[in-house]
Amino acid sequence: MIDYQSVMNQQLQSLKPSGIRKFFDIASEMDDVISLSIGEPDFSTPWHVRQAGIQTLEKGKTWYSPNRGFMELRQEICKWVARKYQVEYDPATDVVVTVGGSEAIDASLRSLVNPGDEVLIPEPSFVCYVPLAQMAGGVPVILETKAENDFRLTAEELRAKITPKTKVLVLPFPNNPTGAVMRREHLEEIAAVVKEHNLMVISDEIYSELTYGDTPHVSFAAIDGMKERTILINGFSKAYAMTGWRLGFAMGPTAIIAQMTKLHQYGIMSAPTMSQYAAIEALKNGDDDIEEMRSQYDMRRRLIVDGLNSLGLTCFEPEGAFYVFPCIKSSGLSSEEFCERLIYAEKVAIVPGNAFGDCGEGFARVAYSNSIPNITEALKRIERFLGTLK
């Protein structure tokens, strides 16, 4: 009998499993559940993009692509980023196409972190940064963002956690799960600290195209002096509803992208070929699709924020992604209790805020990537549930 625990990697075994999965599993066992727990678009990939994928299969283009991704795709990515966020990159040397934004995050951390380096990670946030930083040999240091700051990272919060060992700052905005965004003025404050303390930044901007309000998303790499310190991560999953195609990219200083490309080359080879062809079509002809989906999300966002606030589950107005992060403290329950009782009583699945970091306790993540009838029905059920708590 092999003692598997002793043969496996200790660091890996010490990682916590994701807390989101549990509620999703409960939901998938029930009938008539409305799941506002799912962090992906409810839209299918736009048809012309799917067609581009189908055509590559029909033509038998089923081979590997170049390690960094097809040159045409890298060119289109660079044009897209320049057009949308006014940052210029060289498609030959400054881009690597990855298997989703996730691979790009992993490769970025592994390229920058030496054993013992501290990695600053704002929370609440996407669940992968801490475990991936640990697997890269880094020491995660949590920056707790606060509801009273609309869950933005402030320069003071950042400064307070910097030590001589600090190497990297992860900037996950627009944010999953809070929906917080960092506008230009907020990013400039952060940039000043980054420069002062000579930090590197991994800016995960996967939700950039889902930014609401009058002013568009500002990339951290577009802030004066930050391009040379930033690995910019984005992808196709959220903007183009292409989650299952598994395609993202990282852009940054030539020297760093060269090292990341080595990792990608040895570990992955290349991102899926048909996904890359579909992505070229998306970048060339998909602006209207983004706008249409964004305007749908925007209406749902207003509907659900208004609905939750009027039920006493107060939420600040999220300006990005497709999540609201209401405070559930008025119920007198913990986040876990609230979500568990809600799903059993009324069959509405949402995710406890503490799944995204300890400071998410007292909140819950509600995804509005769902239809308007489902959202209105979910609001009714939540109202009924709150009535039973009184």
Place this chain on the structure above:
Amino acid sequence: MEKLLALLSENARLTPAQLAAMLDTTQEKVNEAIEQYEKQGVIKGYRALIDWEKVDQNKVTALIELKVVPKPDRGFDEVADRVMSFDEVESVYLMSGGYDLAVIVHGKSMQEVALFVMNRLAALDSVVSTATHFILTRYKDGGVVLHSGEDKDQRTGCVW
């Protein structure tokens, strides 16, 4: 306020408060706009979308193509007026192409619809010929998918 119409055409049961929230305006403005649309005849009414096949197995619907001789002064209007006056008729459209009027007719049985076409429609003096096509299954109606095994949320992967 065209977004308001789009929202109502998808779901007429949204409350003025919900509509106002979604459109970033006030309830008063939403109520006002709806009233205006109703007065102008832009909004013609509100009705439920019903899958009748689930309620009544015997309901039959047919699409009838009519070729007609237009009247010198009133064109197709006169015969269209006559055709749409029958209770059995749900919709009447003037078409381009191989025939003139498309008529959607309901009945309790194929025989009933056939008799209606023979005795009522074909009998009209400007009708030259008819062709009756029975609808076998409705997959999608009024923008709503009726027959599909894919009602359940199919997103079963990660939950990030």
